[in-house]
Amino acid sequence: MKVFLHKTPEHLELRAEGPDAPGAVYVDFLSGKQAHRQRFGGGRRQLIGRAVGIKPNQRLKVLDVTAGLGRDAYVLACLGCDVLMVERSKEVVALLKDGLVRGEKDADFAALSLSLIEADARDYMRTLSDADRPDVVYLDPMFPVSKKSALVKKEMRILKYVVGEDDVSAEMLELALKTALKRVVVKRPRYAESIEGPKPDVVFMGKSSRFDVYICV
Numbered sequence: 001m002k003v004f005l006h007k008t009p010e011h012l013e014l015r016a017e018g019p020d021a022p023g024a025v026y027v028d029f030l031s032g033k034q035a036h037r038q039r040f041g042g043g044r045r046q047l048i049g050r051a052v053g054i055k056p057n058q059r060l061k062v063l064d065v066t067a068g069l070g071r072d073a074y075v076l077a078c079l080g081c082d083v084l085m086v087e088r089s090k091e092v093v094a095l096l097k098d099g100l101v102r103g104e105k106d107a108d109f110a111a112l113s114l115s116l117i118e119a120d121a122r123d124y125m126r127t128l129s130d131a132d133r134p135d136v137v138y139l140d141p142m143f144p145v146s147k148k149s150a151l152v153k154k155e156m157r158i159l160k161y162v163v164g165e166d167d168v169s170a171e172m173l174e175l176a177l178k179t180a181l182k183r184v185v186v187k188r189p190r191y192a193e194s195i196e197g198p199k200p201d202v203v204f205m206g207k208s209s210r211f212d213v214y215i216c217v
Helices: 032-040 047-052 071-078 090-103 121-126 150-163 169-179
Strands: 002-007 012-017 061-064 082-087 114-118 136-139 183-189 202-205 209-215
Touching: 002 090, 002 150, 012 090, 012 150, 047 071, 047 183, 047 202, 047 209, 061 071, 071 082, 071 114, 071 136, 082 090, 090 114, 090 150, 121 169, 136 169, 169 183, 169 209
Parallel strands: 061 082, 061 136, 082 114, 136 183
Antiparallel strands: 002 012, 183 209, 202 209
C-alpha cells in the first residue's frame, strides 16, 4: 500500500493507493463527529474527563504522548485542560497542523489551549525539565480495531501504516509514570489486558473501551 499526503481545496488529507486501500483521512476539529462530541459529550461527566481528574476551577496540564488524529486531546482542551500533543509521524503531524490552522479561524477553537510538537514522545519525556512536567500524561497505544466500525478501521489502518506497530507501550508507561505529577491515563479496549508493568490504581469502564489510571501522588 502506498500512502501519501494530498492537498484538497478544503484540507490536507492522507491518501492510500493499492488493493483494498482505505479512503482518505484528515483532521477536522470543527465539524462532524468531533463537533458533536464537544457539544453533547457530557462535559466533565464523560469518562475521559473523570479519568483525567478534571475538577471545577482547576486547569490541568495534559501531555498527550500518542496524539494520533487529536480527537481525545481536543476533547480535553474543550474541558479546560492545557493540552500538548506529541506525535512522531511526519505525515500525522502535517494533518494535525492543518487541522489546527483551520480550527484557528473559529473564535471558540482559537481560545482553547491545544498545541503540538513533532517528536518521539519517549525522547521528549526523557528530556523534560521539572518545571515543564505535566499534571497528567495521556497514553492511547494503538490496538486492534473493531470490525463493527468501518470508519475507525479505515483511519486506524492508515495510521498504523505510517506510525508503525506499537511495541513500546511498556516503555512509554514507565516513562510516563516518571513524568506525570498527578496521574497517567491509559486508554485500552474494554477487555484488553493492561500494559505490562504496575497495575492501574483505578479503572473507568466504558462500553467499548476503558481508562486505566495510575496515581502518581
